[in-house]
Amino acid sequence: xxxxxxxxxxxxxxxxxxxxxxxxxxxxxxxxxxxxxxxxxxxxxxxxxxxxxxxxxxxxxxxxxxxxxxx
Numbered sequence: 001x002x003x004x005x006x007x008x009x010x011x012x013x014x015x016x017x018x019x020x021x022x023x024x025x026x027x028x029x030x031x032x033x034x035x036x037x038x039x040x041x042x043x044x045x046x047x048x049x050x051x052x053x054x055x056x057x058x059x060x061x062x063x064x065x066x067x068x069x070x071x
Contacts, residue, residue, distance in 0.1 A: 020053050027060040
């Protein structure tokens, strides 16, 4: 079984990627302050590349989530 963030790639055989939609929203608390990477040194750009959809970091609030979802 593969887990997000495991090397060599984030996903070797991704399941359900056809249901991701147009973009993945990640709460800002999931990335480190300053350098904007996840704890395992994977960047949102790395994740976007492996998922095949854009990844956007949003503030962890209902207002920010709604703004991101509604455009």
